[in-house]
Amino acid sequence: MVPFAGFEMPVQYSSILREHDAVRRRAGLFDLSHMAQFVLSGDDVADWADTLTTNAVATMKRMQARYNIFCSESGGAHDDTIFYRLDGRWLLVVNAGNADKMWEHLKANLPASGVSLENRHGVDALVAIQGPRSVEMLQPHVDVDLAGLRYYFCAEGSVYGVPAVIARTGYTGEDGFELFVAGEHAPQIWNALLTDRASEGLEPCGLGSRDVLRLEAGMPLYGHELTEEISPVQAGLAWAIKRAKPAFLGKDALERQIERDDFPRIAGLVMDGRAPAREGYPVLFGGRAAGEIRSGSLAPSVGNKNVATALLAKEAAEPGSRLQVEIRGTMHDATVVPLPFYKRAK
Amino acid sequence: MAQPEDLLYSKEHEWVKVDGDVATIGVTDYAQSSLGDIVYVELPKVGSAIRQFSNVGVIESVKAVSDLFTPMSGEVVEVNAGLEGDPAAVNRDPYGSGWLMKVRLTDPGETQNLLGAADYDAIAQQS
Numbered sequence: 001m002v003p004f005a006g007f008e009m010p011v012q013y014s015s016i017l018r019e020h021d022a023v024r025r026r027a028g029l030f031d032l033s034h035m036a037q038f039v040l041s042g043d044d045v046a047d048w049a050d051t052l053t054t055n056a057v058a059t060m061k062r063m064q065a066r067y068n069i070f071c072s073e074s075g076g077a078h079d080d081t082i083f084y085r086l087d088g089r090w091l092l093v094v095n096a097g098n099a100d101k102m103w104e105h106l107k108a109n110l111p112a113s114g115v116s117l118e119n120r121h122g123v124d125a126l127v128a129i130q131g132p133r134s135v136e137m138l139q140p141h142v143d144v145d146l147a148g149l150r151y152y153f154c155a156e157g158s159v160y161g162v163p164a165v166i167a168r169t170g171y172t173g174e175d176g177f178e179l180f181v182a183g184e185h186a187p188q189i190w191n192a193l194l195t196d197r198a199s200e201g202l203e204p205c206g207l208g209s210r211d212v213l214r215l216e217a218g219m220p221l222y223g224h225e226l227t228e229e230i231s232p233v234q235a236g237l238a239w240a241i242k243r244a245k246p247a248f249l250g251k252d253a254l255e256r257q258i259e260r261d262d263f264p265r266i267a268g269l270v271m272d273g274r275a276p277a278r279e280g281y282p283v284l285f286g287g288r289a290a291g292e293i294r295s296g297s298l299a300p301s302v303g304n305k306n307v308a309t310a311l312l313a314k315e316a317a318e319p320g321s322r323l324q325v326e327i328r329g330t331m332h333d334a335t336v337v338p339l340p341f342y343k344r345a346k
Numbered sequence: 347m348a349q350p351e352d353l354l355y356s357k358e359h360e361w362v363k364v365d366g367d368v369a370t371i372g373v374t375d376y377a378q379s380s381l382g383d384i385v386y387v388e389l390p391k392v393g394s395a396i397r398q399f400s401n402v403g404v405i406e407s408v409k410a411v412s413d414l415f416t417p418m419s420g421e422v423v424e425v426n427a428g429l430e431g432d433p434a435a436v437n438r439d440p441y442g443s444g445w446l447m448k449v450r451l452t453d454p455g456e457t458q459n460l461l462g463a464a465d466y467d468a469i470a471q472q473s
Contacts, residue, residue: 016408208408276385
């Protein structure tokens with residue numbers, strides 16, 4: 001167990017590699033109750049949120065989910081989040097480590113009327129089932145047609161009779177569902193799913209396997225690939241920036257970055273050798289400093305090679321570039337590859 | 347968990363098996379279990395001189411890099427080449443095929459700075 005944003009979180013239940021394997025082959029169960037859930041309501045939520053985020057909120061359909069980023073005036077990221085448009089309210093899920101900062105940010109920008117906020121952090125829980133067999137493992141216990149639920153959509157229903165928002169979203173690169181329930185019901189759902197699906201290989205999974213899974217899937221982790229200093233443009237998230245929106249916090253700075261195109265950027269690296277690249281290790285290109293590692297791990301789904309993300313000067317970040325990672329004073333060769341490292345078979 | 351009785355142990359969770367003037371060194375079952383899935387082991391070069399309780403390499407799990415200390419002084423005479431392709435042997439068999447290195451001892455008397463199985467067991471259980 002490790003302290004994480006005020007919660008005691010397991011890095012692993014059995015073994016990171018075993019849990020990773022369960023998610024890629026069958027399914028894994030994650031307790032993500034540390035993520036902060038804010039409930040937004042009022043007639044003006046969508047238009048207001050569109051002024052604070054890079055992606056579009058008002059165009060979201062009923063029961064749709066959408067990845068979105070809150071930026072500062074200078075284009076750095078306050079947080080990356082997911083909006084869920086429910087009936088009569090919105091659910092906004094923010095990173096645990098940014099929960100207090102984001103709550104203050106929303107309150108500071110709240111209009112006089114038309115939007116109300118409710119902070120459910122530490123009250124409501126989130127349990128995720130992720131993996132190719134998620135539909136069949138979860139379906140018997142919910143009153144929603146899971147096969148008919150599209151990716152990045154959600155439904156309000158029940159899990160083991162407990163009211164839940166059931167969303168086809170996740171952070172592993174696999175199919176799966178996130179179950180938003182009242183905190184008091186979470187242990188019952190957690191225990192029941194693990195018991196009922198144990199024989200089919202559903203495994204409890206911790207923070208360690210989640211980090212490997214998301215890195216392989218090329219998904220940014222706030223504080224690593226995306227920070228107050230690393231903008232969504234630099235993180236390769238331009239697809240989540242809607243320049244057609246008339247104005248939003250950070251828009252001018254992000255557009256300047258896009259037009260100049262001279263910024264350091266996040267790139268994927270595959271190491272030649274067996275030494276893992278870790279956060280903070282220097283990266284060299286043509287013998288000169290070119291950036292640093294932001295995340296790194298052994299990647300079982302990428303041929304068991306060591307992969308990493310690095311923030312690199314533009315000239316070093318081209319796919320195919322040969323780089324050196326300095327590990328304890330020794331140079332180790334690596335190649336830049338396009339992200340993601342891993343894509344599930346459709 | 348019980349430790350093998352015929353080995354000596356350091357507080358840094360290494361084990362030592364002395365055979366004449368050569369010691370075989372590895373990490374304990376408690377160490378491998380705490381580290382989790384081991385993916386990389388960096389050992390000193392054969393021929394290098396190492397000093398008791400100094401940092402001589404690293405042992406890396408998926409999640410973290412940990413320093414490796416030598417429980418005895420001497421000259422490294424062999425490292426476990428099998429770990430390069432199969433570092434998980436340290437997890438599977440820490441007292442057997444997961445051994446790390448062999449050291450020709452410069453001062454066999456240093457064993458007095460090490461612990462017996464029962465004393466090490468007490469430390470591991472408190473950790």
